[in-house]
Amino acid sequence: MPRKNHFADKIAALSTKPAKAPKTVAPQPEAKAKPAVQRGKDKAADFVRLAEKRHFAVIEKIRLVGNLSDTTNYVSTADQVAMIFDSIQEELNAARARFKVADRKQKRGPLKLVA
Missing domain, CATH: 1.20.5 (Single alpha-helices involved in coiled-coils or other helix-helix interfaces)
Structure with missing residues (x-):
């Protein structure tokens, strides 16, 4: 099952305001890639990064525990x-x-x- 970025999407939605439409219709330059955030420098980004990773790992392990319900293999x-x-x-x-x-x-x- 593909990994989903639940926390990053939710936090981004909370922290950003909708951008106003530009007054001119001139083509906009390509958006620059965000600089990589150094670990320990941005506590909110660290939280999101680690929360996604750990949340996904816990969910996967819970699914594995659920697999123990298969009565053809386990009692x-x-x-x-x-x-x-x-x-x-x-x-x-x-x-x-x-x-x-x-x-x-x-x-x-x-x-x-x-x-």
């Missing part, structure tokens, strides 16, 4: 399947919580200075 119990999906759900919940600012601040706890 499993309901408890085994429940354990797999419970652990996946726990990790998803933990990852989602890390994106919430309030949860991040709670984990750190208050600063206590001792004299």
